Amino acid sequence: MFKLWQFPHLSETFITAQIITAIKCGFEVSVLVKEALDFEESKQKSLIEEYEITDKIIPEDYKVPKNKLFRLLKIAFLLPNIFRNFIFFRRFLKEQKKLSLSLFYQFHFYTKFKDFDIIHVQYGTNRSPIDNFKKIGFFNSKLIVSFHGHDAFFPINGFIENNGYYDDLFLYGDLIIANTPYLARKIEELGCPAQKLKTIPVGVDASFFNGEKKKNQIEESFQLISVGRLDKVKGHKYAIKVVKSLKAKGFPVHLSIIGEGEERLALKNLIKEFKLESEVSLIGKKSQAEVKDYLLSGNLYILAAVPVENNRRETQGLATLEAQACGLPVVVFDSGGVKYTLKDGETGFIVPEFDTDKMVEKIEMLFSNRKKLETMSANAKAFVTQNFAQAIIDQRWCNLYSELVK
Structure with missing residues (x-):
């Protein structure tokens, strides 16, 4: 079972890929979701339909009545199940900082998942209450938690403090996954035992991010591409400063920034301030197919990622791999x-x-040395195919899942 907060999230195509990986590995998959987003609007709609993921969704809804009286009365229907697991329910209550009637509903809801072989949580912030159930011995499931970046930097989301937040997870979880050695080091610094840490990168569908690069006249405009949400950590403003410097030197250059986010207005104003309206385009969010077309039309991919608050940095950079798969240095x-x-x-x-x-x-x-550009282009495609192709990453996950259920 996968445990997620939101699904399908536009910027989290790797989550869908992870679910599909488990399906391909032959596992019976369920997807526990706190908030189901609009599937019709999802850029991943075709994949979700192909693998029938909507049929595997379980809403994390405890069905707690809003009326306090009804909430109390309905507990009578939960008591038989709670009494059958009374020892564990008592332990569960002892783990809570604050007691409320909703805990009866939460415990009752989660009893249906106690016999799953593997529970794979996406993002450390989604670990609760699975880590509690592991701690009290109610779940024998193997618990895997994949960290993806912001969940390893406190205060998380600007307000979650590190007051033992991951202590139970690191003690009772079975495996913690990081996408790069950099993120693994950050998680270890938080107290995760090294023997529970494993590094598995997010893979790239190299069969999709592929194709013949479209010819364009470099002399007319050297096409730079950058893909990612408009967040300070992506450093888009520094990429814009790079274009400013190139223009000042007389280089014909154009930068397409694909993505959406809270930095859009600031970036738009910076482009206007630098008088780069003809040299920099804020493209907005695009589907994977549209991103692929941009990459195949480009000459070079740039990512000016920088540290932001709490020294948070980019932990992998999936788009750099997608770009290289399309032959972009x-x-x-x-x-x-x-x-x-x-x-x-x-x-x-x-x-x-x-x-x-x-x-x-x-x-x-690279603008001046076309031979070097072409060589790097070929190297980039081979590098991703040999090291990050989804088929290779899928096999690593299949081996890991199979090892856990032996």
Whole structure:
């Protein structure tokens, strides 16, 4: 069973890929979801339909009556199940900081999942109450929790403090997954035992992110692409500064920024301030097929990711892999786990954080050296295919799941 907060989230295509991986591995899959989003609006609709994921959804709804009297009366119908598991229910209550009638409903709801072989939680913040049930011995299921980035940096979401937040998870969970060695180190610093940590990157559908690159006249405009939500951690403003410097030097360049987010207005204003309306386009959110078309039409991918509040950094950078799969060399800041998604000097270049001058230098070199650009393009495709193709990552997960249920 997978435990999620929201599904299907636009920016979390890797979650859908993970569910499909388990299905392909031959497991009977259920998906416990706190909030189901609009499937019709999802950019992943075709995949969700193909693998019948909607039929596997279980809403995390405890069905607690809003009326206090009805809430109390309905508990009578829950008591037989609670009495059958009374020892564990008593332990469960002892783990709670605050007692309420809703705990009867939560415990009753979760009893149906006690015999699952594996519970795979996406994001550390979704670990509750599974970690409690493991602690009290009610669940014998193997508990895997995949961290994805912001869930390893306190205060999480700006308000969750590290007051023993993950203590039970690290003690009673079976396996903690990070997508890069960088994130693994951050999780270990939070108190996770090294023997419970495993690094498995998010994979790329190399059969989809593939195809013949579209020819464009580099002399007319050197096409730079950057994909990612408009968040400060992605460093889009530094990418815009790079374009400003290139334009000042007379290089014909255009940057397409694909994604949406809270930084849109600030970036739009910066583009206007720098008079780059013709050189930088904020494309907005796009489907995977549309992103692929942009990548196949581009010359170079850039990611100017930087540290933000609480020293949070990009933990992997899936789009850098998708770009390379499409034959785009990449130039990135050495931030967080991004460096693990390319081979410096072979599939692209890694430059110091905030060093826009160095990023400009690498872009200029690739603009001038077409042979190097072509070689890096071929290297990039081979690198992703050999190391990050979804089929390779799927096999790692199949082996891991099978090992856990032996």
